[in-house]
Amino acid sequence: MSSAAGAAEASAAPAVVLLVGNPNAGKTTLFNRLAGTRARTGNFPGVTVERRTARRVLPGGVAVEWVDLPGTYSLSARSPEERIAADAVLDSAPAAVVALVDATALQRSLYLVLQVLEAGVPTVVALNMMDEARSAGVEIDRERLAARLGAPVVELVASRGEGVQALAQAVADRLVGAPPEPLHIDYGPAEDALASLAELAPPGVSARAWAAWVLMSVDDEDELDVEPSVRARVREVRAAARAAGIDLDEAVVAARYRFLDGVCAEVQRGDGNPRALTDRIDAVLVHPVAGLVVFAVTMLLVFEALFRWSEPLVGAIEEGIAALQSLVGHLLAPGPFHDLLVDGVVAGVGNVVVFVPQIAILFLFITFLEDSGYLARVAFVIDRLMKGVGLHGKAFVPLLSGFACAVPAVMATRTLADRKDRLVTMLALPLMSCSARLPVYVLLTATVFASEARVGPLSVGALVLLAMYTLSLAGTLGAAAVLRRTVLRGPRPTLVLELPPYRWPLLRNLLTTTWGRVRSFLVDAGTIILALTIVLWALLSYPKDAEVAERYAALREDARATLVEPELSARLETLDGREAADQLERSAAGRLGKLIEPVIEPLGMDWRLGIGVIGAFAAREVFVSTLGIVFGVGGEVDEADHTLRQRLRAATRADGTPLMTPLTGVALMVFFVFACQCMSTVAVVRRESGSWRWPLLMLAYMSALAYVASWLVFRVGEALGWGTG
Amino acid sequence: MSCALAELPVGTHAIVREVSSPRALRRRLLELGLLPGTRVEVVRRAPLGDPIELRLRGYALSIRRDEAATIEVEQLASARGAAAPAAVAKELAP
């Protein structure tokens, strides 16, 4: 395989080399060094955990495929996500493993390495962070360590690329020759249990390593897919051990650490503290007063970046889309194909692309916080508050991001390792009032409250806004608490979090990670959002009524014959608006609006607002422009539009009473606070959770919540006599 | 004198005696090196009082006080508790 001829056909079946290591050991940094620009991202089969692979030809001509595995402290697992590393090492027969070790936390890092070596897979141990270890005066006897572990050891500073060549060479050497003997650790009192389990080991794996994995992973509460016969045997050996007074878990772990105590005593010298700088920084960053201040400032910065820094970019993209629409509009003859392209496809692509600035900015921030080590401190500082509702401390950043936009926020839940933690956060955070709800709140407040109305020194509008944001926050935390106690119930969530040393993040890592996220969003979510936009566009545009079209054509002729500029243009614009409104009424969406009128009537809405709500499912801002069409306002409409506001105020119900009372307005706003009016969120939750089950649950619970809350507001308000106000 | 890890004041050192958390958590703590005989230091509490930060085997681990309450430890003489972090690392380094 290592011959020159092999290099030519190298791409045929590359040797798979896994990067295994603790979180923060530097796997991704090393991977980026090894892969250059050839990295490919995807998900691990069966689970939605990011998988990055890259192909490269090594110095002897061997083609390898590097796989960046998720960081873990042990191969033992309780869930399919945690099992990825174990499956890759024990089951998938990799050609070799690079076991990455943080040289500043040698003993704990080696715990995982022992499990790899027990499997008998060809392994190269890479001592990373050697720069930090050296400057702290810690020395590691590389040869001794290699002799004790039975595997070559290479020193590495992945962030600077030092030692990467030597590592590649060591891997190439390792790919040829006989596989190594599995490392043997004496498990003392657990040996009988292991021998009994090893009998059931599948062929092709190291029976002992497999038995140890099963013993440490399987019990009756795990979520693993394990054969019943294996489960039964585990139960048997556990019962036998209990009867004999043997603590199997402790026996296995203690044997490994005893081995490591011996190894470290032999190979490690030096008395420096590699964490000296970290200790000094932490004295400030998690200080009871200064720590909270730094935390608040950091979060404000994240928030500001999401809201304001993204604004010019979002604006530019929106302008670009509008320009593209008019360009395409001019190039094509009017007709259904023209409409599909302009209002369906280009607008749909725009709906997707417009999220890119926020996703990119948020991920630059989060990756910076994570790689530097500060994200772990955020979790440490805020965990107390999150614990009450059953959320993980790290869930704070995604939740806060939800105030700007749920789409990047849902993607940001990737920083949570536990699947249930992730799902709870993901399903609750779309209740945070995102920036797309703001135009709706502004329009409705301005419509139903006079701008000079005040309560004390505050304007009513400001108070209403504040109330909506408070309601959304309470809703989010409440939903998380309920989800945690119902569909996502599990063992009491715990916090076991390493606080890694502070490290300066590499720009290269920030950019590759951010680009990876943006690209996967564009590819996967893009297809769903685009498809849904086209469907929605079709609902709002078809069927077209020929009679209406004729009538307006006649009216236009009329106007051209009788009027001159500038009255003519104004008249034509009005006619365009009216025609659009009349056509909308006859479209599928219009009929749907009428159909759901009995359902939404108890909330104070009529069919016209119903169309707005349906349209808002594309994106909440669309509510404003849809109402613009429904109420026959010509031309461009935005939330400050006086004509739309006046038209809404003038609109009446069938019985002649005004449609938009303060009560209708508030009930509608409450509806928007809770409703899942955003197909991009649905698409991204589908993508991130890996099934339709969770986004549908989210859609269902949020819609129910929105309906009930809005109904309550309207009925209670009416009973109190506010409806007529 | 043995007590729960959650009760130790900040700055004290102790030796772990027993970890009696529910199995999943217990296994995780053991695998992270928090097992009987291991020396730990309580480094600080979070600004809001919970969780706590521990130092063991040369690295820092944070757990909630509920979890720390299930870990029994033997407190070490307090004179050592005042030792500077560098000296602690020396003791941890074999």
Ligand SMILES: Nc1nc2c(ncn2[C@@H]2O[C@H](COP(=O)(O)OP(=O)(O)OP(=O)(O)O)[C@@H](O)[C@H]2O)c(=O)[nH]1
């Ligand atoms: N000083 C120093 N820092 C490094 C070295 N290698 C990586 N880092 C930094 O350590 C941090 C963590 O590195 P990552 O590559 O993200 O670690 P990882 O193993 O992929 O972590 P997870 O993905 O969380 O499992 C980053 O800030 C890197 O810049 C090194 O050799 N020396």
Ligand SMILES: [Mg+2]
């Ligand atoms: Mg990584």
